[in-house]
Amino acid sequence: MDMDFALHLVRWLHVVSGVMWIGLLWYLNFVQVPTMPKIPDELKPAIGKHIAPAVLFWFRWSAASTVFFGLLLAWMSGYLGSSLAIGTAGGGMATALLGIAMWFGLIMAFNVWFVIWPNQKIALGIVDAPAEKKPGAARRAMLFSRTNTLLSIPMLYGMVAFQNPPF
């Protein structure tokens, strides 16, 4: 397989994984969380027991896959170091934008695996925890999910701007 085709394939896998990750993040923030108060109490368990665990499965593994293929893509392209250095080691403004976006993406993936998922496991009853811990865990998961929604806006801008610099 020649390098151009490998890059093409890895970039496609990065984008496909990223669409699934951010799509599910936005589903949670734009649809599920705001709709929960309007759902009748007898129907709410369907979200907590069936839909949310499935969303969170694809959510966290697509986050891991996006980061894996993203770092691989940057390494194969020869700009992993300069972008993680946020353009201070050369590469110009486009590399600086990509670097900031990469760091936002890494922070978001960390939040998914080490804050949102552990707290959702408590909130959804996937692991045993005292009932009084559930509201706090649900709130922590929601606020970090919102943080990721906030970061996703500049993160996506940086990814696009690297391909089409603004100036």
Added chain:
Amino acid sequence: MKNPLESLPTTIVLGVVLTVIMVLVAQAIAV
């Protein structure tokens, strides 16, 4: 005080503000 991230519209506005800051920072530090 209410956490601004509890509001989805505020979250989006903060995301756009952060995007503008990101462009200014990238412009300032890029070599």
